[in-house]
Amino acid sequence: MTVTVGRDSTEVVVAAQWNRVLGRFPASIDDNFFENGGNSLKAARLAGGLRKAVGREVPLHVIFDLPTVRAQSDWLRTRRAGGADAVMTLKPNGGGAPLVLLPGGGGSLVGLGAFADARFDRPVHGLHARGLAAGEVPATGMAELSGEFASMLDADGLPRRIHLAGYCSGGVFAYDLASVLARSGWEVLSVTLLNSTLAVPDVPHEEIVLQRLRQLAGSAGTAFGAGAGPATADELFLQLRTSGQDLLEQDSAAFRRRLDVHAALWRVIADYRPRSTTIPVALFSLPGRFDRDLAEAVGASDWDELGFADFRQIDVADPGMPLVAHEPTLDAVEAWLRDVEGRP
Known part of the structure; x- marks a missing residue:
């Protein structure tokens, strides 16, 4: 069933800005x-148009994180003035307990x-980790990071009965x-x-x-810090931008901030x-997730070695796509959440 856009003034504003940017x-x-x-340049235009339309800051990552009219409208409705720490809403309704997603390495x-x-x-x-906005400093330890996330949830007033999930580092x-x-x-x-x-x-x-700079350069067919290749993060950003790479960031300062957040969270x-x-x-696990030799070298355990009272591992064959876009896995996650809620 097609849902009509424009159920309230927020959706009208969002739809109008889509029309301005996409035609x-x-x-x-x-x-x-x-x-x-849409692409990264049009996303910047959309963020700018929404910023002017609603009279408040709309960070560029909102367009990438919440790419639908529904999600963007919900974010605009619930955003607190000046609150870069506000909880973002991807889906506002449903019968089960809320699911809160933690950010990945970026x-x-x-x-x-x-x-x-x-x-x-x-x-x-x-939730988002601190450090992506200008003037912010990334967290430097798990206690600091978790404390900030907990404060965000407390301030947002979510029901205090929730599920938590995260992809890759977000799971930790x-x-x-x-x-x-x-x-x-x-x-x-x-x-x-x-x-x-x-x-x-x-x-x-x-x-x-x-x-990370070497990875990004390699994905674009160049080499960082070698020969005629880019030698600084700013140079790499400019080369990626001019070569048509669809980058999230619109300026080199934001590019460097995300690199710092990536390193800090690592x-x-x-x-x-x-x-x-x-x-x-x-634990939903892909082949090759756990490197036993590396774990022994750094003194780390795998999850099933921690002695949980209630632990389930679901091995997923390589789906040929990111696990968080794999529909059978997403269905299995929802089934797991319902199973937990149905327990006496």
Whole structure:
């Protein structure tokens, strides 16, 4: 069934800005901006248009994290003035307990848009790590990071009975946050780990940034710091931008901030050694997720070695796509959440 766009003034504003940027109105509030001709440059125009239309800051990552009319409208409705720490809403309604998603290594919810799908019969929210906005400094330890996430949830007024989940490094953040919330009176029904590992080498911040720059350069067919290739992050950003790469960031300062957040979050996990919990935990695991040799070298355990009272591992054959876009896995996640809620 097609849902008419414009159920309230917020959707009218969002649809009008889509028309300005894309040259046509969305057919449904569940239309995806990037599947309808959007790209990074048009996303910047959309963020700017919404900023002018609603009279408040609309960060660029909102367009990437929440690419539908429904999600963008919900974000605009619930955004607190001046609150960069506000909880983001990917899906506002549903019969089950809310699901809160933790950010991956880039610090944001990029790639997790499929959790706004109707297959999840529950509200779905998400958090961002500090450091992506100008003037912010990334967290330097798990206690600091989880404390900030807990403060965001407390301030937002969500029901204190929730599920937590995260993809890759986000799963580790979700696991630690679960313990922090439980100690402060929240009922955390479950933690879902999506291909998360604890085997992360302890590498200096600068080396992590350098590795990431080399990866980005390699994906664009160039070499960072070698020969005629780019020698600085700013040079690489300019080369990627001029070669047509669809980057999230619109300026080199934002590009460098995300590199710093990536390195800081890597370091958080490298220093982290979790304790067991009584909260139900499910791990959705792809082949090659856990490197036993690396784990032994860094003194890390795998999740099933932590002695959980309620632990389930679901091995997923390589789906040929990101796990968080794999529909059978998403269905299995929702089934897991319903199973936990149905327990006496």
